[in-house]
Amino acid sequence: MTPFYAQDHDYSKYNVLAVDDIPLNLLLVQKMLSKFNFQFRTAANGQQALDAVAAQKPDLILLDLMMPGIDGFEVIRRLREDPKTSDVQIVILSALNSNEDVVKGFNMGANDFIMKPIIMEKLLSCVVTQLQLVEAKNQK
């Protein structure tokens, strides 16, 4: 079966923000998603992420949890608090792998949770699903 993301679909209209304090991780995510030609932005910490969202609301945020300063959980909380950004799709990409952290992430309003090391297939299908949800919401 051909992966659904291989279908001819224009993903370039989606604005995706990846947040991670380790540059290599950002690079990796960018390379993995390169074929979608997203409008791809990166942020190295929580504050940069919030600034980036304020500058332009993305369709999807790929968020790391462990970061110096404002951490991932705090970023989710602030985004969900603000009515303008409360509906943005958020997927957590984290090396934190305990059940408590996963449950906490979902409880705070994350839409999905992907553990590191990232399995590429999983990331792509997750991203596509999230963007389909965005599409569905936009059509309403």
Place this chain on the structure above:
Amino acid sequence: MKRYAIICFFLCLSMHLLVAQNNPYEIDDACYPLLEEADALIGRNGFDQANARLLEMAIVKGDARAQSFYYVERLKDLIARLGTTSPSTSEQDALVLRYMEDLQDMSLKLGLRQFYYYAYDLAQAHFYNHGKVVSTMELIQEMQQKAERERDDYGRWMAARYMVSIYVSQNDYISAKKHILEALRIYNSTTEESVRRQAVARLYCDLADTYPIGHDSVGVNLRKAWEVSSTHMDTLRCELYGAKLAAYEKNIDTYKYLRDRCLADPRLPQISATAPQLFENINALVIDHDASKIDLTGMGSRLREVKYIADIAESYGFKDEAFNLKRQVVAFEENTLSQINQSKIMEMETSLGNLRLQGDLSREQAKILRMVVWMSILGVALLLGVAVFLFLNVRRLRRVNGQLREANEKVRLADAAKTRFVQNMSHEVRTPLNAIVGFSQLLSLPDGSFGPEEKDEFSGHIINNTKMLTMLLDDILNVSAMDSGNYRISYEDGEANFIAQAAISSAEHRLQPGVRMYYEPESAEPFHFRTDPRRVQQVLINLLTNSCKHTSEGEIKLSCSLTSCPGYVTYSVTDTGAGVPASEAEKIFDRFTKLNDFVQGTGLGLSICRDIANRMQARVYLDTTFTGKGARFVFEVPVHPREERPGISKNTNDTKE
């Protein structure tokens, strides 16, 4: 014994006179009949009840004098019951003294001084009645001393009076005279009403009696006695003595007149029971001039009177009879004296025995007391010891408890740190793993996805992260090796600048973008010293890596100095990062401790630095005096370290090095 009974009679008489003079008793009217009743029952059944009724009434009426009379009557009853015939035991004597003291206590409490001496009066009569002359005298002396101390003329007067009575009864007229004069001196010099009320006529009579019958003083004193006579009894006594003197002076008419007056008086026996016989004998000599009629029957003990008869016989020319009588007197005197002395000796021996017994007892008591004192001291010492022991123990327990609590807290913290470490490890391992797994996946994508340069870059990332993962695992293995002791410092030649440069190049790839890292040596000259270059480098890399993690802008400087601390190569890592509060300066060197949990790291780096430094006699610490932005870590490596030798080292097993 009969002699004593007579004296007792005299003493009781004087007491009655005293009471009679204070009469009525000056007590409550309701108490008076009860006192009379008790007094009448003295020495008989029913006395105790009668006396108790007196006390009860006295208390009800609040009459202090009447209360004192209760004690008076009680003492009088006791003395009466003990009688005069059988010798008293020491228990009985003690009881008398106790009752006496009860009465005295009461009199002191109530301020009735007369009863105080009256108690002596009664008690000494008891002793005298039982032939205890010494005890009697002691009691009177005690009374006299007390009176002297308190300057109480009444007491002194009474004491003198009793002494007179005792010496007179013993026919010791020389001693008696001394006390008569003393009593008279007190009487004449005092202003004390209670003394002034006393009759002194008898004293003058007794004084007259102390002189030989022909002496001038006899007449003088009798006249004085006559002058001060205030009662019928005194007058009668003067008449009796006057008759004797008249007979001696051959003043027959006066003698007859006085004799008849005396014999006509019904109270004569109260003064002298033997007066009629005395007159009979005087008559025989003075009127009948017949010495053969002299009859001394019933007068045997009246030595003074026998002597007097002898004197008269002499003055009337009956030389032989006088001589015989005087011989009798002398013999009797000797006999009496030896008797008296005998009894005195016996009494003294008894009291000496008692004293000796008391001495033994008190020695025993002293021994027991000493034992008790020692036991008490021991007991107190023991108690003190126990108290101190308990105190120390409690303190020790409290300290141990504190230590346990501290240890427990440490264990709890260590446990929490370990849990955090496992979580951190998981995260730390996943970070390079993420890169390795991720870029590997990209490399394995079908051709066309990425160009060859990109693929090379991916491979580079994979290799780098594999190195990082290896380093991380090395860290963990280092910690584990240090914990198990399989960790050795191997000394060889090292060069200070070279080590630093190598550390810089190893740590550079951890730099955050825009941050500069450089080495600033004090001198470019090579400096060789004996050390373990790999360990030094490891410490420096850890310090630099640590700075990289916390420095997002500015620079990280590694410097090296040979002069700032003599004998040491001093490396320092200065960054412009987040900095460390001074309060955390030591805590950050603890294992698994991270100031910020969301900064990557195992929390092992600094603790490994500290462990290595300790093993190399080096020092690594946070420079808390550093005031710039960021932090400054100092690492001082000794130039001449004491090298661990395998034989001495904690661990001779070096398989893991």
